[in-house]
Amino acid sequence: MKKFLLILSVLIILAGLSLLMIQGNRQKSLSSTQTLNEIPVTSASPSSVTLIDQNTNLDKLNQNLTPEDFSADYANLESIAKRESTSL
Amino acid sequence: MKFLVITLLCLLTLLTANNIFARTTPLDIVNSQRSDYEAKVKYYLPEDKQKLENISGQIAVINRKRTDQLDQIMLTQGKLLDEYLRRHDFKSTESTDRARYYITFAHEAVAFQAAKIYIYDLTSESHLSQDALSLINKFQSELEYAKNAVVHSQQVLTGVLR
Numbered sequence: 001m002k003k004f005l006l007i008l009s010v011l012i013i014l015a016g017l018s019l020l021m022i023q024g025n026r027q028k029s030l031s032s033t034q035t036l037n038e039i040p041v042t043s044a045s046p047s048s049v050t051l052i053d054q055n056t057n058l059d060k061l062n063q064n065l066t067p068e069d070f071s072a073d074y075a076n077l078e079s080i081a082k083r084e085s086t087s088l
Numbered sequence: 089m090k091f092l093v094i095t096l097l098c099l100l101t102l103l104t105a106n107n108i109f110a111r112t113t114p115l116d117i118v119n120s121q122r123s124d125y126e127a128k129v130k131y132y133l134p135e136d137k138q139k140l141e142n143i144s145g146q147i148a149v150i151n152r153k154r155t156d157q158l159d160q161i162m163l164t165q166g167k168l169l170d171e172y173l174r175r176h177d178f179k180s181t182e183s184t185d186r187a188r189y190y191i192t193f194a195h196e197a198v199a200f201q202a203a204k205i206y207i208y209d210l211t212s213e214s215h216l217s218q219d220a221l222s223l224i225n226k227f228q229s230e231l232e233y234a235k236n237a238v239v240h241s242q243q244v245l246t247g248v249l250r
Contacts, residue, residue, distance in 0.1 A: 052164075052171045059249040062168055065161045065242055067235050070228075073150045077224050080146055084139040085217030 121207040128210045136216055140208060143220050147206050147227050154231060155202035158238050162195040165238075165245055172249060187248045190241035194234075201234035 052061070129137050169187055173180060180188075206227055208219050 052167050054175075056171070058168050058172055059246065062165070062242060062245055062249055065164055067158060067161060067238055070154060070231065070235065073154065074224070074228050077143070077146060077150065077227075078221070081143055081217065081220045081224055084143060085220065 118205055118207065121209070122205075125207050125210060129208075132213050132216075136213065140216065140220060144206055144208065144223065147224065151202065151204065151206075151227065151231065155198055155234065158198045158234060159195070159202070161238055162191065162198055162241075165191050165241060166195070168249065169245060183248050187241070187245045190237075190244045194237035194241040197234045197237040201231060204230065 052058070129140070132140075169184065169191060173184060206223055208223050210216075210219050
C-alpha cells in the first residue's frame with residue numbers, strides 16, 4: 001500500500017511538472033511573437049478612413065478605391081538588386 | 089524494481105511531452121529561416137551582408153507602405169457595405185453576404201501580408217544576386233496576391249452597389 005502511494009505521488013508530481021513545462025513553452029512562444037510584430041499590421045488610424053455620409057455616391061467612391069499600380073516599386077527593388085549585384 | 093521502471097517511464101514521458109504537444113507555427117518557420125540565414129551569412133563578407141540587408145530593408149518599407157494603403161481601402165470597403173445596408177434597412181441579401189465574405193477575406197489577406205517578414209534562402213556567396221532576386225520575386229507575387237484579393241472584393245462590392 002505504501003509503495004502504491006509512493007508511486008502515485010511520484011506520478012502526480014511528474015504530471016504536474018510536465019504540465020508546467022508545456023505551459024512555459026507556450027508562454028515562451030507567445031512572448032517571442034514580438035519578432036513578428038516588428039512590422040506593424042497597419043499604421044492607419046480609424047480617423048483617416050474616408051467619411052461616408054448619406055449623400056455619398058457609394059458606387060463612385062468604391063470605383064475610386066482601386067489600388068495603385070505597384071510596378072514602380074518592383075522596378076525600383078529590381079534596380080537596387082541589380083546595382084548591388086554588380087559588385088557582389 | 090517496479091518503482092524504478094515506472095519512474096523511468098514517467099521521466100521518458102516528461103522528456104517527450106513537449107515534442108508531442110509541439111505544433112509548428114508561422115513563427116517557428118520564420119525563426120527557422122532566420123537561424124538558417126544567420127548561420128550562412130556570418131561567413132559572408134561584411135559588405136555583401138550589408139547589401140543583402142539593404143535590399144530586405146527596402147522590401148520591408150515597400151510592404152509596409154503598400155499594405156497600409158490596401159488596409160485603408162479595405163476599411164473603406166467595409167464602411168461602404170455598412171452604409172449600403174443602412175440605406176436598405178439592414179436587410180442583408182445573398183449578394184451583401186457574399187460581399188461581406190470577400191471583404192473579410194481580402195482584409196485578412198492584407199493583414200497576413202503586412203505581418204510577413206522576408207528572409208533570404210541563401211544558396212552560396214557566388215549566387216548572392218540570384219538569391220536577392222528570388223526574394224524580390226517572392227515578395228512581388230505575395231503582395232500581388234493580397235492586392236488581387238482587394239481588387240476582387242471591390243468588384244464583388246460593385247455588383248452590390250450598382
